[in-house]
Amino acid sequence: IIYWKQFQKIGREYVFLGKLFIFRNFVRFFRIDNKEMFNLFIQGLKDGEHEIESEVPVEEIPEMFSEYFGIVKLKGKLKKIGNRYALFAEAECQAKMVCDITLEDFTETIKVEVNLSFKTELKPDKSESSKKKEEAVIKISPDGKYADIAEEIREIFAVSLPMKRIAPKYRGKEFSEIFPEYDANSVEGEVSNVDDRWAPLKKININ
Incomplete structure:
Protein backbone atom coordinates (compact mmCIF):
# COMPACT_ATOMS: atom_id res chain seq x y z
CA ILE A 1 0.00 0.00 0.00
CA ILE A 2 2.84 2.40 0.88
CA TYR A 3 4.56 1.75 -2.45
CA TRP A 4 1.28 2.23 -4.32
CA LYS A 5 0.72 5.62 -2.66
CA GLN A 6 4.27 6.68 -3.52
CA PHE A 7 3.70 5.54 -7.10
CA GLN A 8 0.48 7.59 -7.28
CA LYS A 9 2.28 10.65 -5.88
CA ILE A 10 5.08 10.35 -8.45
CA GLY A 11 2.48 9.90 -11.18
CA ARG A 12 0.65 13.07 -10.15
CA GLU A 13 3.94 15.00 -10.18
CA TYR A 14 4.73 13.83 -13.71
CA VAL A 15 1.23 14.77 -14.87
CA PHE A 16 1.67 18.24 -13.35
CA LEU A 17 5.06 18.70 -15.02
CA GLY A 18 3.59 17.56 -18.33
CA LYS A 19 0.76 20.08 -18.10
CA LEU A 20 3.24 22.83 -17.15
CA PHE A 21 5.41 21.99 -20.19
CA ILE A 22 2.39 22.10 -22.51
CA PHE A 23 1.21 25.41 -21.03
CA ARG A 24 4.62 27.05 -21.41
CA ASN A 25 4.91 25.97 -25.02
CA PHE A 26 1.34 27.12 -25.67
CA VAL A 27 2.17 30.59 -24.32
CA ARG A 28 5.46 30.64 -26.23
CA PHE A 29 3.67 29.73 -29.47
CA PHE A 30 1.21 32.59 -29.20
CA ARG A 31 3.91 35.04 -28.11
CA ILE A 32 6.00 34.32 -31.20
CA ASP A 33 3.20 34.01 -33.75
CA ASN A 34 0.94 36.83 -32.58
CA LYS A 35 3.06 39.40 -30.77
CA GLU A 36 6.63 39.43 -31.96
CA MET A 37 6.10 41.20 -35.25
CA PHE A 38 5.77 44.55 -37.01
CA ASN A 39 2.64 44.22 -39.11
CA LEU A 40 1.47 46.24 -42.09
CA PHE A 41 -2.22 45.81 -42.84
CA ILE A 42 -2.51 44.84 -46.52
CA GLN A 43 -5.80 42.96 -46.83
CA GLY A 44 -8.09 44.49 -49.42
CA LEU A 45 -5.62 47.16 -50.50
CA LYS A 46 -6.15 48.22 -54.09
CA ASP A 47 -3.30 48.91 -56.46
CA GLY A 48 -2.00 52.41 -55.91
CA GLU A 49 -0.53 54.52 -53.12
CA HIS A 50 -1.73 54.35 -49.53
CA GLU A 51 -0.92 56.35 -46.39
CA ILE A 52 0.32 54.18 -43.52
CA GLU A 53 0.98 54.81 -39.85
CA SER A 54 1.91 52.22 -37.24
CA GLU A 55 3.23 52.03 -33.67
CA VAL A 56 4.75 48.90 -32.15
CA PRO A 57 6.39 48.40 -28.71
CA VAL A 58 10.10 47.61 -28.92
CA GLU A 59 9.72 44.41 -26.89
CA GLU A 60 7.44 42.99 -29.59
CA ILE A 61 10.18 43.19 -32.22
CA PRO A 62 12.42 40.09 -31.86
CA GLU A 63 16.13 40.67 -31.16
CA MET A 64 15.82 44.46 -31.20
CA PHE A 65 19.03 46.03 -29.85
CA SER A 66 18.90 46.64 -26.09
CA GLU A 67 19.61 50.36 -26.51
CA TYR A 68 16.12 50.90 -27.89
CA PHE A 69 13.07 51.27 -25.68
CA GLY A 70 9.50 52.51 -25.82
CA ILE A 71 7.58 52.64 -29.10
CA VAL A 72 8.74 52.33 -32.70
CA LYS A 73 6.71 54.79 -34.78
CA LEU A 74 6.39 54.37 -38.54
CA LYS A 75 4.73 56.80 -40.95
CA GLY A 76 4.83 57.00 -44.73
CA LYS A 77 3.38 55.64 -47.96
CA VAL A 114 12.57 52.89 -44.28
CA ASN A 115 12.60 52.24 -48.02
CA LEU A 116 11.64 48.67 -48.85
CA SER A 117 10.69 46.91 -52.05
CA PHE A 118 9.13 43.51 -51.49
CA LYS A 119 6.50 41.02 -52.54
CA THR A 120 4.26 38.92 -50.35
CA GLU A 121 3.70 35.19 -50.36
CA LEU A 122 1.69 32.91 -48.09
CA LYS A 123 4.32 30.21 -48.67
CA PRO A 124 7.81 31.09 -49.96
CA ASP A 125 8.55 29.52 -53.35
CA LYS A 126 11.41 27.07 -52.81
CA SER A 127 12.09 26.92 -56.55
CA GLU A 128 13.35 30.52 -56.39
CA SER A 129 15.86 29.83 -53.64
CA SER A 130 18.71 29.40 -56.10
CA LYS A 131 17.85 32.54 -58.07
CA LYS A 132 19.14 35.98 -57.32
CA LYS A 133 16.39 38.10 -55.85
CA GLU A 134 16.35 41.83 -56.34
CA GLU A 135 13.48 42.26 -53.89
CA ALA A 136 12.73 40.74 -50.51
CA VAL A 137 10.02 38.15 -50.03
CA ILE A 138 7.98 38.89 -46.93
CA LYS A 139 5.73 36.22 -45.50
CA ILE A 140 2.18 37.30 -44.75
CA SER A 141 -0.10 36.04 -41.99
CA PRO A 142 -2.22 32.94 -42.77
CA ASP A 143 -5.37 35.05 -42.94
CA GLY A 144 -3.73 37.31 -45.51
CA LYS A 145 -4.27 40.46 -43.47
CA TYR A 146 -0.73 41.48 -42.55
CA ALA A 147 2.81 41.63 -43.91
CA ASP A 148 5.47 41.36 -41.21
CA ILE A 149 8.47 43.70 -41.66
CA ALA A 150 9.92 43.22 -38.17
CA GLU A 151 13.22 41.81 -39.45
CA GLU A 152 13.75 44.71 -41.85
CA ILE A 153 12.89 47.30 -39.16
CA ARG A 154 15.30 45.68 -36.70
CA GLU A 155 18.17 45.66 -39.20
CA ILE A 156 17.64 49.30 -40.18
CA PHE A 157 17.65 50.47 -36.56
CA ALA A 158 20.65 48.25 -35.75
CA VAL A 159 22.90 49.99 -38.30
CA SER A 160 21.56 53.42 -37.31
CA LEU A 161 23.03 53.45 -33.80
CA PRO A 162 25.93 55.95 -33.78
CA MET A 163 29.45 54.54 -33.52
CA LYS A 164 30.62 57.61 -31.60
CA ARG A 165 28.20 58.29 -28.78
CA ILE A 166 28.41 61.82 -27.43
CA ALA A 167 25.65 63.33 -25.30
CA PRO A 168 23.97 66.24 -27.15
CA LYS A 169 25.05 68.83 -24.56
CA TYR A 170 28.73 68.02 -25.16
CA ARG A 171 28.71 67.93 -28.96
CA GLY A 172 30.94 70.50 -30.63
CA LYS A 173 32.77 71.29 -27.39
CA GLU A 174 36.48 71.00 -26.69
CA PHE A 175 37.75 68.68 -23.98
CA SER A 176 38.88 71.71 -21.94
CA GLU A 177 35.32 73.07 -21.98
CA ILE A 178 33.89 69.85 -20.63
CA PHE A 179 36.65 69.25 -18.07
CA PRO A 180 38.16 72.69 -17.25
CA GLU A 181 39.93 71.20 -14.23
CA TYR A 182 42.10 69.18 -16.62
CA ASP A 183 42.91 72.07 -18.95
CA ALA A 184 46.64 72.39 -19.71
CA ASN A 185 46.76 76.05 -18.61
CA SER A 186 45.09 75.35 -15.29
CA VAL A 187 47.49 72.47 -14.63
CA GLU A 188 50.49 74.74 -15.33
CA GLY A 189 49.02 77.31 -12.97
CA GLU A 190 48.77 74.73 -10.22
CA VAL A 191 52.39 73.71 -10.78
CA SER A 192 53.57 77.33 -10.59
CA ASN A 193 51.82 77.72 -7.25
CA VAL A 194 53.91 75.00 -5.60
CA ASP A 195 55.14 75.79 -2.09
CA ASP A 196 58.48 77.72 -2.20
CA ARG A 197 60.06 75.11 0.04
CA TRP A 198 59.89 72.67 -2.85
CA ALA A 199 61.23 75.16 -5.42
CA PRO A 200 64.83 73.76 -5.35
CA LEU A 201 63.47 70.42 -6.54
CA LYS A 202 62.51 72.05 -9.84
CA LYS A 203 66.19 72.65 -10.59
CA ILE A 204 67.09 68.99 -10.31
CA ASN A 205 67.92 67.56 -13.73
CA ILE A 206 67.14 63.86 -14.00
CA ASN A 207 68.90 62.16 -16.94
Whole structure:
Protein backbone atom coordinates (compact mmCIF):
# COMPACT_ATOMS: atom_id res chain seq x y z
CA ILE A 1 0.00 0.00 0.00
CA ILE A 2 2.84 2.40 0.88
CA TYR A 3 4.56 1.75 -2.45
CA TRP A 4 1.28 2.23 -4.32
CA LYS A 5 0.72 5.62 -2.66
CA GLN A 6 4.27 6.68 -3.52
CA PHE A 7 3.70 5.54 -7.10
CA GLN A 8 0.48 7.59 -7.28
CA LYS A 9 2.28 10.65 -5.88
CA ILE A 10 5.08 10.35 -8.45
CA GLY A 11 2.48 9.90 -11.18
CA ARG A 12 0.65 13.07 -10.15
CA GLU A 13 3.94 15.00 -10.18
CA TYR A 14 4.73 13.83 -13.71
CA VAL A 15 1.23 14.77 -14.87
CA PHE A 16 1.67 18.24 -13.35
CA LEU A 17 5.06 18.70 -15.02
CA GLY A 18 3.59 17.56 -18.33
CA LYS A 19 0.76 20.08 -18.10
CA LEU A 20 3.24 22.83 -17.15
CA PHE A 21 5.41 21.99 -20.19
CA ILE A 22 2.39 22.10 -22.51
CA PHE A 23 1.21 25.41 -21.03
CA ARG A 24 4.62 27.05 -21.41
CA ASN A 25 4.91 25.97 -25.02
CA PHE A 26 1.34 27.12 -25.67
CA VAL A 27 2.17 30.59 -24.32
CA ARG A 28 5.46 30.64 -26.23
CA PHE A 29 3.67 29.73 -29.47
CA PHE A 30 1.21 32.59 -29.20
CA ARG A 31 3.91 35.04 -28.11
CA ILE A 32 6.00 34.32 -31.20
CA ASP A 33 3.20 34.01 -33.75
CA ASN A 34 0.94 36.83 -32.58
CA LYS A 35 3.06 39.40 -30.77
CA GLU A 36 6.63 39.43 -31.96
CA MET A 37 6.10 41.20 -35.25
CA PHE A 38 5.77 44.55 -37.01
CA ASN A 39 2.64 44.22 -39.11
CA LEU A 40 1.47 46.24 -42.09
CA PHE A 41 -2.22 45.81 -42.84
CA ILE A 42 -2.51 44.84 -46.52
CA GLN A 43 -5.80 42.96 -46.83
CA GLY A 44 -8.09 44.49 -49.42
CA LEU A 45 -5.62 47.16 -50.50
CA LYS A 46 -6.15 48.22 -54.09
CA ASP A 47 -3.30 48.91 -56.46
CA GLY A 48 -2.00 52.41 -55.91
CA GLU A 49 -0.53 54.52 -53.12
CA HIS A 50 -1.73 54.35 -49.53
CA GLU A 51 -0.92 56.35 -46.39
CA ILE A 52 0.32 54.18 -43.52
CA GLU A 53 0.98 54.81 -39.85
CA SER A 54 1.91 52.22 -37.24
CA GLU A 55 3.23 52.03 -33.67
CA VAL A 56 4.75 48.90 -32.15
CA PRO A 57 6.39 48.40 -28.71
CA VAL A 58 10.10 47.61 -28.92
CA GLU A 59 9.72 44.41 -26.89
CA GLU A 60 7.44 42.99 -29.59
CA ILE A 61 10.18 43.19 -32.22
CA PRO A 62 12.42 40.09 -31.86
CA GLU A 63 16.13 40.67 -31.16
CA MET A 64 15.82 44.46 -31.20
CA PHE A 65 19.03 46.03 -29.85
CA SER A 66 18.90 46.64 -26.09
CA GLU A 67 19.61 50.36 -26.51
CA TYR A 68 16.12 50.90 -27.89
CA PHE A 69 13.07 51.27 -25.68
CA GLY A 70 9.50 52.51 -25.82
CA ILE A 71 7.58 52.64 -29.10
CA VAL A 72 8.74 52.33 -32.70
CA LYS A 73 6.71 54.79 -34.78
CA LEU A 74 6.39 54.37 -38.54
CA LYS A 75 4.73 56.80 -40.95
CA GLY A 76 4.83 57.00 -44.73
CA LYS A 77 3.38 55.64 -47.96
CA LEU A 78 2.89 52.12 -49.27
CA LYS A 79 2.59 51.60 -53.02
CA LYS A 80 1.01 48.38 -54.28
CA ILE A 81 1.07 46.74 -57.71
CA GLY A 82 -0.26 43.18 -57.65
CA ASN A 83 1.58 41.31 -54.91
CA ARG A 84 4.49 43.75 -55.04
CA TYR A 85 4.88 46.60 -52.61
CA ALA A 86 7.16 49.60 -52.20
CA LEU A 87 7.36 51.23 -48.78
CA PHE A 88 8.65 54.77 -48.36
CA ALA A 89 8.47 55.79 -44.72
CA GLU A 90 10.21 57.30 -41.74
CA ALA A 91 10.53 55.57 -38.39
CA GLU A 92 11.77 56.70 -35.01
CA CYS A 93 12.48 55.24 -31.60
CA GLN A 94 14.10 56.31 -28.35
CA ALA A 95 17.57 54.92 -27.55
CA LYS A 96 19.45 54.99 -24.27
CA MET A 97 23.23 55.21 -24.63
CA VAL A 98 26.36 55.99 -22.61
CA CYS A 99 28.43 59.07 -23.46
CA ASP A 100 31.95 58.13 -24.61
CA ILE A 101 33.43 61.23 -22.94
CA THR A 102 31.68 61.52 -19.56
CA LEU A 103 30.17 58.02 -19.22
CA GLU A 104 26.80 59.65 -18.52
CA ASP A 105 23.59 57.99 -19.65
CA PHE A 106 21.64 59.97 -22.22
CA THR A 107 18.54 59.43 -24.32
CA GLU A 108 18.22 60.32 -27.97
CA THR A 109 15.57 59.86 -30.63
CA ILE A 110 16.93 57.79 -33.52
CA LYS A 111 15.19 58.61 -36.81
CA VAL A 112 15.61 56.39 -39.87
CA GLU A 113 14.36 56.11 -43.43
CA VAL A 114 12.57 52.89 -44.28
CA ASN A 115 12.60 52.24 -48.02
CA LEU A 116 11.64 48.67 -48.85
CA SER A 117 10.69 46.91 -52.05
CA PHE A 118 9.13 43.51 -51.49
CA LYS A 119 6.50 41.02 -52.54
CA THR A 120 4.26 38.92 -50.35
CA GLU A 121 3.70 35.19 -50.36
CA LEU A 122 1.69 32.91 -48.09
CA LYS A 123 4.32 30.21 -48.67
CA PRO A 124 7.81 31.09 -49.96
CA ASP A 125 8.55 29.52 -53.35
CA LYS A 126 11.41 27.07 -52.81
CA SER A 127 12.09 26.92 -56.55
CA GLU A 128 13.35 30.52 -56.39
CA SER A 129 15.86 29.83 -53.64
CA SER A 130 18.71 29.40 -56.10
CA LYS A 131 17.85 32.54 -58.07
CA LYS A 132 19.14 35.98 -57.32
CA LYS A 133 16.39 38.10 -55.85
CA GLU A 134 16.35 41.83 -56.34
CA GLU A 135 13.48 42.26 -53.89
CA ALA A 136 12.73 40.74 -50.51
CA VAL A 137 10.02 38.15 -50.03
CA ILE A 138 7.98 38.89 -46.93
CA LYS A 139 5.73 36.22 -45.50
CA ILE A 140 2.18 37.30 -44.75
CA SER A 141 -0.10 36.04 -41.99
CA PRO A 142 -2.22 32.94 -42.77
CA ASP A 143 -5.37 35.05 -42.94
CA GLY A 144 -3.73 37.31 -45.51
CA LYS A 145 -4.27 40.46 -43.47
CA TYR A 146 -0.73 41.48 -42.55
CA ALA A 147 2.81 41.63 -43.91
CA ASP A 148 5.47 41.36 -41.21
CA ILE A 149 8.47 43.70 -41.66
CA ALA A 150 9.92 43.22 -38.17
CA GLU A 151 13.22 41.81 -39.45
CA GLU A 152 13.75 44.71 -41.85
CA ILE A 153 12.89 47.30 -39.16
CA ARG A 154 15.30 45.68 -36.70
CA GLU A 155 18.17 45.66 -39.20
CA ILE A 156 17.64 49.30 -40.18
CA PHE A 157 17.65 50.47 -36.56
CA ALA A 158 20.65 48.25 -35.75
CA VAL A 159 22.90 49.99 -38.30
CA SER A 160 21.56 53.42 -37.31
CA LEU A 161 23.03 53.45 -33.80
CA PRO A 162 25.93 55.95 -33.78
CA MET A 163 29.45 54.54 -33.52
CA LYS A 164 30.62 57.61 -31.60
CA ARG A 165 28.20 58.29 -28.78
CA ILE A 166 28.41 61.82 -27.43
CA ALA A 167 25.65 63.33 -25.30
CA PRO A 168 23.97 66.24 -27.15
CA LYS A 169 25.05 68.83 -24.56
CA TYR A 170 28.73 68.02 -25.16
CA ARG A 171 28.71 67.93 -28.96
CA GLY A 172 30.94 70.50 -30.63
CA LYS A 173 32.77 71.29 -27.39
CA GLU A 174 36.48 71.00 -26.69
CA PHE A 175 37.75 68.68 -23.98
CA SER A 176 38.88 71.71 -21.94
CA GLU A 177 35.32 73.07 -21.98
CA ILE A 178 33.89 69.85 -20.63
CA PHE A 179 36.65 69.25 -18.07
CA PRO A 180 38.16 72.69 -17.25
CA GLU A 181 39.93 71.20 -14.23
CA TYR A 182 42.10 69.18 -16.62
CA ASP A 183 42.91 72.07 -18.95
CA ALA A 184 46.64 72.39 -19.71
CA ASN A 185 46.76 76.05 -18.61
CA SER A 186 45.09 75.35 -15.29
CA VAL A 187 47.49 72.47 -14.63
CA GLU A 188 50.49 74.74 -15.33
CA GLY A 189 49.02 77.31 -12.97
CA GLU A 190 48.77 74.73 -10.22
CA VAL A 191 52.39 73.71 -10.78
CA SER A 192 53.57 77.33 -10.59
CA ASN A 193 51.82 77.72 -7.25
CA VAL A 194 53.91 75.00 -5.60
CA ASP A 195 55.14 75.79 -2.09
CA ASP A 196 58.48 77.72 -2.20
CA ARG A 197 60.06 75.11 0.04
CA TRP A 198 59.89 72.67 -2.85
CA ALA A 199 61.23 75.16 -5.42
CA PRO A 200 64.83 73.76 -5.35
CA LEU A 201 63.47 70.42 -6.54
CA LYS A 202 62.51 72.05 -9.84
CA LYS A 203 66.19 72.65 -10.59
CA ILE A 204 67.09 68.99 -10.31
CA ASN A 205 67.92 67.56 -13.73
CA ILE A 206 67.14 63.86 -14.00
CA ASN A 207 68.90 62.16 -16.94
